[in-house]
Amino acid sequence: MDKQKAKETLLGGLLKNNPTFVLVLGTCPTIAMTTSLSQAFAMGIATTFVLIFSNLFVSLLRNVIPDKVRIPCYIVIISTFVIIVQMVMRRYLPDLYSTMQAFIALIVVNCIILARAESFASCNKPLYSMLDGVSMGLGFTAALCLIGIVREFFAGGAFAGIKIPGFPAMEGVGASAFGFIVFGCLMALFNFVIQKVNEKKERMKKQVLPLSDGKVGTMKEAA
Amino acid sequence: MDKAKIRSMLRCVIVLAVIALCSGLLLGAFNILTYVDPLQSTYERFAADTGAKFSKMTDDTGKTYGDGSVVYYAVSDDGVYHAFLAEGKGGYGGSVQLYAYVKDGKIDKIVVGENSETFLNKLEEADFYSNFTGKEIASLSVLDTDAVSGATKSSTAVKNAVNAVVEYYKESVGGENNG
Numbered sequence: 001m002d003k004q005k006a007k008e009t010l011l012g013g014l015l016k017n018n019p020t021f022v023l024v025l026g027t028c029p030t031i032a033m034t035t036s037l038s039q040a041f042a043m044g045i046a047t048t049f050v051l052i053f054s055n056l057f058v059s060l061l062r063n064v065i066p067d068k069v070r071i072p073c074y075i076v077i078i079s080t081f082v083i084i085v086q087m088v089m090r091r092y093l094p095d096l097y098s099t100m101q102a103f104i105a106l107i108v109v110n111c112i113i114l115a116r117a118e119s120f121a122s123c124n125k126p127l128y129s130m131l132d133g134v135s136m137g138l139g140f141t142a143a144l145c146l147i148g149i150v151r152e153f154f155a156g157g158a159f160a161g162i163k164i165p166g167f168p169a170m171e172g173v174g175a176s177a178f179g180f181i182v183f184g185c186l187m188a189l190f191n192f193v194i195q196k197v198n199e200k201k202e203r204m205k206k207q208v209l210p211l212s213d214g215k216v217g218t219m220k221e222a223a
Numbered sequence: 224m225d226k227a228k229i230r231s232m233l234r235c236v237i238v239l240a241v242i243a244l245c246s247g248l249l250l251g252a253f254n255i256l257t258y259v260d261p262l263q264s265t266y267e268r269f270a271a272d273t274g275a276k277f278s279k280m281t282d283d284t285g286k287t288y289g290d291g292s293v294v295y296y297a298v299s300d301d302g303v304y305h306a307f308l309a310e311g312k313g314g315y316g317g318s319v320q321l322y323a324y325v326k327d328g329k330i331d332k333i334v335v336g337e338n339s340e341t342f343l344n345k346l347e348e349a350d351f352y353s354n355f356t357g358k359e360i361a362s363l364s365v366l367d368t369d370a371v372s373g374a375t376k377s378s379t380a381v382k383n384a385v386n387a388v389v390e391y392y393k394e395s396v397g398g399e400n401n402g
Contacts, residue, residue: 004344035344060243073242080246082252091257094268100318102341174348 009128013135020143021190025112030144031179033103037160040148041141042096043103046089048137050081050107051116052130058121058128065122074117079108112140143186150182265295272334273324275299277306278349282395292318292387295338298340304331305396311384316340319380323388328362328397330355342374346381355385360392 019025033043058065059078065073082199089097097104107113113116116136121129152158155174157167172178262280269277282296287334295308305325310318316339324332333352335343346352349371365386370378 050291066231066235066241068231069239072239076242076246077238077258080249083250087250087253087257091259094264098336098338099344101337102339105339142246 002025005128006051009131013132013137013139014142015139015194017136018139018143018190019026019112019136022185022194023112023115024187025115026110026140027183029103029106029110033100034144034147034151034179034182035155035174036152037145037148038096039100040144042093042100044137044141044144045103046085047107047110047112048134049085050078050110051113051137051140052133053081054078054113054117055129055133056119056126058117059124059126060124062122064160067081070122071114074114078113082107083123084123107150112136125214136174143190146186147179147182148188151179154178154182225239231321243292259300265308266297266338268334269297269299269304269323269324272322272332273299273304273306275291275301275304286387286395289383289386289391293382294387294391295335296391304390306393307388308336309388311387313383314338314380315342315376319343319377319384321381321384323385325335325360325388325392325396328361329357329359329390330385332356335381340374340377340380342377343381345374346371346377346389351378351381360389360397363389365389 013019017023020030027041029047034040054074054077058074061073061077082105085107086097086101089100089104116132120132124132150157151174152160153164153167154170157164157169157179227366251350257396262283265280266277269275277297277299280295280297282294285293285295289291289312291312293310297306298304299306307323307325309323311317311321319338319340320336322332322334322336323330333356354368355365365382368382370382
């Protein structure tokens with residue numbers, strides 16, 4: 001296993017290719033399921049589970065599935081894992097399931113999952129595909145949680161369901177329109193930070209340092 | 224006819240069929256693992272929502288009201304709570320399951336169960352259920368309640384379910400108590 005590729009795959013979904021803030025995929029659940037942190041977290045974990053296993057099976061079957069029927073095959077695989085998530089939630093988390101039921105079923109058509117199956121899992125080995133599922137899923141979960149924290153704080157004056165004393169709830173802020181505003185602001189902030197970090201890395205690479213032989217060179221040459 | 228083309232088509236069909244079959248088998252196995260007896264899960268739900276014990280369904284065949292909303296009924300073992308499981312028709316995504324608990328002739332609590340509505344959270348945000356909770360059943364006029372803007376169909380399904388509970392109570396339970 002190529003460690004560098006594994007590392008890049010694992011970090012890609014969290015930062016450089018974050019499905020929510022960079023690739024702007026899965027916007028529907030991002031807006032609908034981020035009114036509270038608990039719902040955002042549950043949606044993220046459910047999507048992560050489906051992503052990991054659908055990526056694994058698409059990758060395992062990539063040489064068997066004919067090109068012409070690849071999309072129906074991916075949909076069957078994805079929907080199988082979505083139904084499994086539904087069955088498990090229905091059995092063990094009935095309260096959460098009753099509030100999220102409609103959106104859990106819609107994971108089948110979540111474009112993050114189909115996009116990763118088509119663009120990554122169908123042309124990579126199973127282990128990398130699973131890593132990609134973990135990375136994309138965690139990136140999606142983190143983004144949903146971040147938006148959920150901000151929306152719950154302003155709309156409900158609470159954090160993770162716990163009321164913050166002295167902070168008034170602003171009811172209108174719970175609407176989807178505010179969700180889009182929060183989403184946009186966080187997306188801008190995320191991309192700004194990533195850009196600044198990349199610029200700093202580039203500067204560091206180009207920085208001229210004295211070398212041991214008395215000459216000067218870049219960080220890479222010094223190393 | 225081109226044999227290669229037929230072979231390619233057959234391969235597509237077989238692969239898709241095998242994947243669908245394996246998927247069905249996997250789901251069947253999970254269904255066995257996660258299956259819950261619906262009656263038992265209803266008792267558990269009643270008990271969790273009220274803190275009282277329920278050991279049998281008073282009416283497990285159900286009664287149908289209005290446009291098809293169905294109500295099932297149970298009394299807690301101590302006789303304090305009258306628990307109803309209602310399925311309200313007319314929602315955007317189908318029917319809305321609702322658990323309603325009546326204590327001393329008043330609706331004590333309403334809990335939303337399984338549904339396929341995407342705007343039900345708007346009802347909670349608008350405090351829609353407070354139109355019914357804490358109110359005397361005898362004086363409730365459920366269908367006149369204003370729907371929540373932006374979730375009209377979901378509001379209708381919930382109103383139909385609550386109305387069916389009220390009708391059931393007035394018809395079968397309230398009468399018994401009065402008598």
